[in-house]
Amino acid sequence: MAELALMSSEGKPVIGKEELRRLSAELGETEAGLAWRLAALTVYRNEPLPSRVAHLWRYTDPAHLLPGEPLPAAMPPRDLPAAVLPDDGPAVLLVPGRAPELNAAARASGLTVAPLLHDDGDAELLGTASPSAAGFFASLNSAAWNAGVAVYAPAGKALAEPLRLLVPAFAETTLPRVLVVAGRGAELTVVEEHFGGRDGHRVIGTTELLVGQNAHVRHVLVERWDEGVSGFLAVRARIERDGTYLGVNASLGGDRLKLETGAELVGKGASSELIGVVLGGGAQRFDHHTFHRHVAGDTRSNIDFKVALTEKSRSSYTGLIRIEEGAPRSEAFQENRNLLLSDSARADTIPELEILTDDVSCSHGATAAPIDPEQVFYLQTRGIPRGEAVRLVVRGFVETTLAQVPESVRAGLEALVTARLATLGEGV
Amino acid sequence: MSDHKQPLFSCKNLRAFIRSGDDETEIVKGADLEIMAGQKHALMGPNGSGKSTLAAALMGHPAYRVEGEIFLNGEPVHGLEPHERARLGMFLGFQYPVAVPGVSVANFLRAAMGARRGQEVPVREFRQLMTEGFERLGVRKDFAARYLNDGFSGGEKKRLEILQMLLLKPTFALLDETDSGLDIDALKIVSEGVNLASAPDNAILLVTHYQRILDYVKPDVVHVFMDGRIVRTGGPELAVELEARGYDWIAGETSAAARS
Ligand SMILES: Nc1ncnc2c1ncn2[C@@H]1O[C@H](COP(=O)(O)OP(=O)(O)O)[C@@H](O)[C@H]1O
Numbered sequence A: 001m002a003e004l005a006l007m008s009s010e011g012k013p014v015i016g017k018e019e020l021r022r023l024s025a026e027l028g029e030t031e032a033g034l035a036w037r038l039a040a041l042t043v044y045r046n047e048p049l050p051s052r053v054a055h056l057w058r059y060t061d062p063a064h065l066l067p068g069e070p071l072p073a074a075m076p077p078r079d080l081p082a083a084v085l086p087d088d089g090p091a092v093l094l095v096p097g098r099a100p101e102l103n104a105a106a107r108a109s110g111l112t113v114a115p116l117l118h119d120d121g122d123a124e125l126l127g128t129a130s131p132s133a134a135g136f137f138a139s140l141n142s143a144a145w146n147a148g149v150a151v152y153a154p155a156g157k158a159l160a161e162p163l164r165l166l167v168p169a170f171a172e173t174t175l176p177r178v179l180v181v182a183g184r185g186a187e188l189t190v191v192e193e194h195f196g197g198r199d200g201h202r203v204i205g206t207t208e209l210l211v212g213q214n215a216h217v218r219h220v221l222v223e224r225w226d227e228g229v230s231g232f233l234a235v236r237a238r239i240e241r242d243g244t245y246l247g248v249n250a251s252l253g254g255d256r257l258k259l260e261t262g263a264e265l266v267g268k269g270a271s272s273e274l275i276g277v278v279l280g281g282g283a284q285r286f287d288h289h290t291f292h293r294h295v296a297g298d299t300r301s302n303i304d305f306k307v308a309l310t311e312k313s314r315s316s317y318t319g320l321i322r323i324e325e326g327a328p329r330s331e332a333f334q335e336n337r338n339l340l341l342s343d344s345a346r347a348d349t350i351p352e353l354e355i356l357t358d359d360v361s362c363s364h365g366a367t368a369a370p371i372d373p374e375q376v377f378y379l380q381t382r383g384i385p386r387g388e389a390v391r392l393v394v395r396g397f398v399e400t401t402l403a404q405v406p407e408s409v410r411a412g413l414e415a416l417v418t419a420r421l422a423t424l425g426e427g428v
Numbered sequence B: 001m002s003d004h005k006q007p008l009f010s011c012k013n014l015r016a017f018i019r020s021g022d023d024e025t026e027i028v029k030g031a032d033l034e035i036m037a038g039q040k041h042a043l044m045g046p047n048g049s050g051k052s053t054l055a056a057a058l059m060g061h062p063a064y065r066v067e068g069e070i071f072l073n074g075e076p077v078h079g080l081e082p083h084e085r086a087r088l089g090m091f092l093g094f095q096y097p098v099a100v101p102g103v104s105v106a107n108f109l110r111a112a113m114g115a116r117r118g119q120e121v122p123v124r125e126f127r128q129l130m131t132e133g134f135e136r137l138g139v140r141k142d143f144a145a146r147y148l149n150d151g152f153s154g155g156e157k158k159r160l161e162i163l164q165m166l167l168l169k170p171t172f173a174l175l176d177e178t179d180s181g182l183d184i185d186a187l188k189i190v191s192e193g194v195n196l197a198s199a200p201d202n203a204i205l206l207v208t209h210y211q212r213i214l215d216y217v218k219p220d221v222v223h224v225f226m227d228g229r230i231v232r233t234g235g236p237e238l239a240v241e242l243e244a245r246g247y248d249w250i251a252g253e254t255s256a257a258a259r260s
């Protein structure tokens, strides 16, 4: 067999059609499923590698996020620990080249949790919130994803317990693809946890959430990769009339994370809330982009993103609010606050407003400041050592944001934040 | 028993400087204090004379370069970090208590008590002590869950400072204008707290601008502090005289003394 080039001349990973067919067959997808992938492959081949001139790529070199092995990569990791799947509460394990693995609670949850593109309905819905043409990494994931799951909450179904999706970065290349569909009036919380991995491992993921009429969906994205892991994650929601969406992002681990998260409000009365907690240390790089696109009127969106950085870590945040012509009486708010705990930490924050209609209410705010030494001194005078005092202030800084998260997931998030704070280096 | 002649708290030739660019400004220009166990002293002086700077410097605030010596029970503390001074029993009631959003009063108090004791305070015991303290100082119960000093009124902040003093049981408490900005009811409650805290084995330095609180808390010794120095020390009658004649009277006398 002829040597296949892994990278095109411009540095794009090459994805072969035959290899895609094989992956699709191994995963047991339908004809329509394969056709969906091949259509995405065409899009991918026309997508150039993001240029650093494009403003969303000013802060991250896409080369740092690309897999180092040929695509599509579908080898299940060899060193997958046996007991990754917990038995308390509904949980699903996503591993490259395998069908999603459900625990008993997930099977009994009343949701349909199934391998992606096994049902022709999937092919119709996949790409609704995150089209393959949404960008280079979106198209790459669409063509070559290797760990997929479809979650359907039927109309009127309300699941109190969060559904956990566990996405370890144990394989060299993990390309998770998640489709969540909440039918009319359904209520659902999905906690997507990215963890584990080792040096050079890459994760390129796409999650789509289709929030039906009057449905209430919460999505919590936890990124706590081990050192050496980098990736690009996208979470995109589409909200119908009177639906509500809450997207929570906790970005804590890994070397580099580029995250795009947001929602399109396509039905009247829809609302979306995005919350972010980012804790950086060492030489970590975080690049977050949020978007809220108001397509229908009488819609509401809010963003509260908190970033605390120490040592040489860096964060950039770009936030786009777009209000379309046909979306009067929309309300959109956005705030990004950055706490800089060392002189060499750096935060950039760029809000963008594109408002194409009158009669809207919008605001945005951004701050980047060092910790207030008077707060630290106050706590010190109560016997609390400096490092602990700083951690307490940082905990408080993010707590005012986490306080808005529902009980069912808040305690878990607070524990993760506390654990991460404990490992942040001096300066904290 | 310790030597009766040894002060519980003392500082010698204490000077505090602030840096501004390459320059330094001296704010506290050599202060000496000796406070015996069981005593309450008042430090009175006009606004801007450096009282808060002295208090912060005694506690080890990093914004100041400090010269001189500070002793607690005869042990030097001037080389210690603020939290170490606190653990040894020093306490500063702030003139302007700082808000720490996101940190609840209860979590903060429990962390502070644990730090002072050197071990965690059991939850039940803590709850009980906090509730008692709230009742004593007329603080509503729901303050436990509120963020520390965040959106508190001036009076609420000061009550919480006194509550902390009662819970942490310092051996030496510096109270920086805990009386200012209080209405008469709050002033009475705060004064009761101070009197309650005062014991034969501790000492209190009340830093104040007005004589008012001294109607409720009887100081053993009164110091007048002006332009970074203690310019006069006397008994309680000095406070009364100050109230009647103002600070200018002393300022006139001390500058006359300096000229002669
Ligand atoms: N950190 C600081 N930076 C600049 N000026 C300060 C600082 N601390 C104190 N000062 C100055 O020192 C003087 C004394 O202030 P302060 O100690 O607050 O007086 P008091 O408490 O007696 O009213 C004031 O002129 C004040 O502006």
Ligand SMILES: [Mg+2]
Pocket: B051, B052, B053, B095, B176, B177
């Ligand atoms: Mg003052």
